[in-house]
Amino acid sequence: MAAVRTATRRGHRWSTIRLLLSQGFVHVVLIVMAVVAIFPFVWMTFASFKPFKELVEAKTLLPQTWTLRNYEEILNRVNFFDAFRNSVVAAVSVTVAAVFTSSVLGYIFSKYRFPGKEILFTIILSTMMVPFAVVMVPLYITIADFGLADRLGGIIVTGFFSTFGIFMMRQFMESIPFELIDAARIDGASEWRIFFTLVLPMSTSPMSALAVFVFLGNWDSYMWPLIVLHSLQRQTIPLVLSGLRSLYGTRYDMWSAGSMLTVVPVMIIYAFASKYFIQGIAMTGLKA
Numbered sequence: 178m179a180a181v182r183t184a185t186r187r188g189h190r191w192s193t194i195r196l197l198l199s200q201g202f203v204h205v206v207l208i209v210m211a212v213v214a215i216f217p218f219v220w221m222t223f224a225s226f227k228p229f230k231e232l233v234e235a236k237t238l239l240p241q242t243w244t245l246r247n248y249e250e251i252l253n254r255v256n257f258f259d260a261f262r263n264s265v266v267a268a269v270s271v272t273v274a275a276v277f278t279s280s281v282l283g284y285i286f287s288k289y290r291f292p293g294k295e296i297l298f299t300i301i302l303s304t305m306m307v308p309f310a311v312v313m314v315p316l317y318i319t320i321a322d323f324g325l326a327d328r329l330g331g332i333i334v335t336g337f338f339s340t341f342g343i344f345m346m347r348q349f350m351e352s353i354p355f356e357l358i359d360a361a362r363i364d365g366a367s368e369w370r371i372f373f374t375l376v377l378p379m380s381t382s383p384m385s386a387l388a389v390f391v392f393l394g395n396w397d398s399y400m401w402p403l404i405v406l407h408s409l410q411r412q413t414i415p416l417v418l419s420g421l422r423s424l425y426g427t428r429y430d431m432w433s434a435g436s437m438l439t440v441v442p443v444m445i446i447y448a449f450a451s452k453y454f455i456q457g458i459a460m461t462g463l464k465a
Contacts, residue, residue, distance in 0.1 A: 218440070225433035232430050247434035251421075257435070259410050260417040267329055267402075267413060268395040271336035275391045276384050278338050283346025284376055288358060298347075305340050309400070317404055331405040332413075336395060342387045349383040350376065389447060396443060414439050 224232055225247055227240040235241060251257055286298050316335060317326070325331035353376065361371045377384075399415040406412055412420075418435045421428055 221433045221436055221440075224430065225437045227430060227433075229428060229430045232433075247430045248438070251431050251435045251438070256409055256412070257414075257417060257438070260412050260414045261438075263329055263411060264396060264413040264415075267332055268392050270333045271395045272388050272392045274333075274337040275339040275342055276388050279342030279346045279387060280377065280380060280384060281372070282338075282343045283348075283350050284372060286343070286347045287350040288353070288355070301340055302344060313401075313404065320405065326405060327407045327411060329406075329411060332395075332398070332402050335401070336391070339387070339391060342391065345387055346380065346383060349380060353379060392446070393443065396439075 220238065223238055223240055226243050226245070227235070228242055228244055228246070231241060286294060320326060320331045320335065325334065357375060358371055361375055366374070397415060398413070399419065402413045402416055403419075406416065414435075418432060418439070421431055421435065
């Protein structure tokens, strides 16, 4: 019996050691991946406080001479405030419109029955496979014919509908019981009242996740605003930052400061919306 107990203890001990080793290995891998992901942001943060000469010559991460001159230059010499306002207007407008249209169409495709519904939905999804470069020229010609070239409206109206958003909201709204909707109809509620008072309140989490996706995509958008917007006063932040190369040469110090001013507001928004973002992804069954 003593030998059996000793063997059992040794077995438990080795099992515990193997578990600790496996967990330790996983944690080491995760820590390394986290450091690799976070390091560029840390480098950019410290680089934004370095003078240009120190940034290109020094080998240390921390600044030897801390300065706010980079932020002063980019705020005073570049139309940064106009670009920031344009980016906010464009990103918020597209986000609100895309979330609303995606919710409406997702509700229609999930809860309504009409001829050709699945075929139409398949056609809509197939547009996700079309590269943007294919539709770039005809899309620009179309908005130019409507007089939206070199206007914020030119980059806003093209983002009113999100194919991914329609798919995402449809996936979630299929889980809403038909009985709830039928009960509301029996009580005399109109279709729009059902949508606004019943469906939308139940869809806040996936709508929040979609809003984060759409906002980040439009906030960082570069190619389409570059094609549509020509005037300096109508440029967005990515265009202003890309223009620093031609204005100031390789001013990495100003790039870092401008990038920080661009990234920090997005990080603050995500910090408040992260809870709903994670819930929305989990509830729709999609993988981020």
